[in-house]
Amino acid sequence: MKTIITCFSVLFSVNFIECSFRCDYKYSVVAKGWFKHFVVPATWYDARLRCALEGAVLLSPITQELEDEMSQILKNFFTSESEIFTGIHATFSDGNYFSIEGIPLSDIPLPWAEHEPDNMEDDERCLIFNGNGDLADRMCEETRPYICYRNGSKEVETNECGTVDNEYRLDTRTKSCYKFHTVPRTFARAHFACSAEGGHLVIINSETEAQVLREIFAKYQSGTMPGLFWKNVAFIGFQDWGERGDWRTIHGETLSEAGYAKFSPGEPANATPGEFCGSIYRTALLNDLWCDKPAPFICEKRPDHPAVCHPLADEENTIDLRSNDISKLRLDCTV
Template structure:
């Protein structure tokens, strides 16, 4: 009971403060927003998408303050050596560089590195920034660390699910928050989306939870076969026929292993990812096909109580 009261107080407190966003982002007064360095290198498209899924944007050196904060964020990390992808690109029109939030490159307080830009092989439409604040054009399919940025606004208010994402709804019966994604993605992208939002692909732990998710599906797409298959948080992990949740439990250990009659059937060329029919029975499905999916998170998954001791 004490933990629940603490979470409730924390959420109310932050509605007033509006400075808490998520534990993995740091509020920086100089840019009036939140910053996060992703140290695992990614392609530009992957970096842009990850920032977007986290509710932020791929950071660009739009202002002097952002340039300095980006340089400071890189300090004493791998990014200080390699540089970072910025959100500045010319993917829509060769040579027309703009940030993902629409600022043209020639309005940014940055300088090119010597001999840059060179548009090597006519295939460099993304921009990296190095530790001294200079920039170079680069192939967007190369991999670099990157920084996500979210500017503060009056709309940044934590919900009862401990997130600014109003798509998550708290269920009092399970104590978890759920979000139904109508946008279809393959299983890997669905996993990435849930992780970026501070949750995970939903795992059914009881018949009660199965019925809850069934009702959630019915509310989203009543009577529509379009959403009959929903990605869930289980997989065979390469051990064909051994179904395990993404948290390492067997379905039996997790508390729910009710497959649809005739399933799993590993239809050609092989179905190795987990899903649920809207009837709440389980099914194996092709990992590379795109389906809707449900994310699940705890109330506290994005909160950082250490900042408020």
């Protein structure tokens, strides 16, 4: 199944263009790419990770077109004093700044803001872009809004799960898509990853779905997962929400309401303090697990969410570029 959704533009000589990426992104004809801005501030590390999990990168002003797009987004959605994180960083070695794509700062000719860079307290290794088009260094652990970007040249066919991520597989028994993550994360980071990928930690709604997960888990034997962590459990989408013993899914239902409440014998045990998050054994029987200890996890997503659009070649579209307002060239994806 391939989801085809068109993206419309209100221009004098353009009627429509099709996109080849998630339709929660906006397509810019001038910048030839897809953009999504986040107003909720995040650390640089979380911003980079979310963009990567969505199939994009944390945006940097590495071309004039991208700089113009960043300036326009700042103008449209933020205040003149706002700062947004860029993908330019020196997290690998002090003072050596590169964009996420590996472009050195010396090849990005942008001015510094007044009194910048100052590397305050010898701890500022991530760069922001402000409403004046200037750069400044900031602590990566501080929080700022940010923009994710996908280059328009990356035209990847979407699969039956409506994503460019081919690790998702559709199961016809449940009509849901699943992905087993072998790189362990804490429960919070697992939830983060599934959400960014357009899904959620899997919620078991039936014995049939439990069987699906047994089969998925069986494909990932312990020897195939490198690293020192417990490989016979995987986080799924339930926890006690801070009320000990009140197990509910991440969508707020009791396990019985969701359709599956079969714990492994002797579980939940809270054998050592902190087992407040949900997991399954390879049997697909439920288990309580430490929230802060990394484990494999399973994501679930609907095939139609988020919507993914397919492109036509840019040269097949006639664009009136005489307007100076590039915001008119940003295309909204609609069903």
